[in-house]
Amino acid sequence: MSAELGELGGNGGGTIHLVVLSGLSGAGKTVALRTLEDFDFYCVDNLPAALMPALVSAVSLGGHRRIAVGVDVRNRSEDLNQLPQVLAELAGTGVDYQLIFLDSRDDVLSKRFSDTRRRHPLSADGLPLHDAIALERKLLRPLAAIADRVIDSSELNVHQLRRLIATELGMSGGALSLLFESFAYRRGLPTDADFVFDARVLPNPHWDPALRPLSGKDAAIRDWLQAKPEVRRFLDQLTGFLDEWLPRFEADNRSYVTICIGCSGGRHRSVYLAERLAEHFRGTREQVLTFHRELE
The missing domain is CATH 3.40.50.300 (P-loop containing nucleotide triphosphate hydrolases)
Known part of the structure; x- marks a missing residue:
């Protein structure tokens, strides 16, 4: 052998x-x-x-x-x-x-x-x-x-x-690892979040019967949300906030940060935002996780 x-x-x-x-x-x-x-x-x-x-x-x-x-x-x-x-x-x-x-x-x-x-x-x-x-x-x-x-x-x-x-x-090499987690507020807050952001103020595709069975991972949901100016603005501001402050966590010798995004059902808006944020940070970091609590 x-x-x-x-x-x-x-x-x-x-x-x-x-x-x-x-x-x-x-x-x-x-x-x-x-x-x-x-x-x-x-x-x-x-x-x-x-x-x-x-x-x-x-x-x-x-x-x-x-x-x-x-x-x-x-x-x-x-x-x-x-x-x-x-x-x-x-x-x-x-x-x-x-x-x-x-x-x-x-x-x-x-x-x-x-x-x-x-x-x-x-x-x-x-x-x-x-x-x-x-x-x-x-x-x-x-x-x-x-x-x-x-x-x-x-x-x-x-x-x-x-x-x-x-x-x-x-994890490898001691670099900061990120977990972007989506969740439903009706099932309670994640217990180990470092940041929690509330996406319930955004337009909700749940009210479209054709979109309701889908999740934020599906192209139809992504296209629907990306077409909304307030969703784009929310995502841009959230990305800018994390771009500025995550290096401070890294400088403080933190090895792991959990960023949680919640919405009403945990299927559409929060999943979409968690996936988009993960895509953004995978461009500069190797250790990026996503977890969708209500889809597991």
């Missing part, structure tokens, strides 16, 4: 950074993968561990230096047992890897499955949920034991977990 991979970590394009995400179903692995994808990681979920070296080789040849792979109980047990050896061989080729294990309390996992009405991957053949969680914990215990970092998401909401993953894994 090592001969097939060669010296991946030093093949002229810089070190390859591999994040392997594992953990219990419902603990937040999908959220973590999506967050890393926003930070330009090449992400693959549910990859058999034995295929990881071939994936790293192929993806790195395509120019990607940051790769994230989800490995969980859907793997065959023999594949899970191979993972320590696979990671050791990758390290021997110069790949810089981290194994991150996402955990949560059994009662929290049970509630999450109940709230979302999802089936546990081990609940086939009528296995009760609590037994499926116990079996999964047993099967994944060897991975938790060798993890570089175990994250307990029991007390974290989706937004807090995204921030943690972005802060610990997504």
Whole structure:
């Protein structure tokens, strides 16, 4: 395997950074993968561990230096047992890897499955949920034991977990990272916002029946809002404010700033503005995230 991979970590394009995400179903692995994808990681979920070296080789040849792979109980047990050896061989080729294990309390996992009405991957053949969680914990215990970092998401909401993953894994070089988050006021303010801006004063495409089912990511909504002078003025003033003040946060050694934009339903105006702001700042910054609370 090592001969097939060669010296991946030093093949002229810089070190390859591999994040392997594992953990219990419902603990937040999908959220973590999506967050890393926003930070330009090449992400693959549910990859058999034995295929990881071939994936790293192929993806790195395509120019990607940051790769994230989800490995969980859907793997065959023999594949899970191979993972320590696979990671050791990758390290021997110069790949810089981290194994991150996402955990949560059994009662929290049970509630999450109940709230979302999802089936546990081990609940086939009528296995009760609590037994499926116990079996999964047993099967994944060897991975938790060798993890570089175990994250307990029991007390974290989706937004807090995204921030943690972005802060610990997504950012590079100490540059200021930005999260633009849209939300609906009727569901409450985000708990970890640094700035909050209210877009409810702007024209609302919700009242057009043809536009109502769409979101601020759709071209029809973008065109409708961009045609409104007050929307353009709001966006220009907001962009100017952030252009002036974000460097002050950076000078104060801040590493992460969350800018939240709210509207009535969290689907149209706030999403549009968050996306447009992210587009603007991606022109000058590498680490820009968007998160749309009501669209998740």
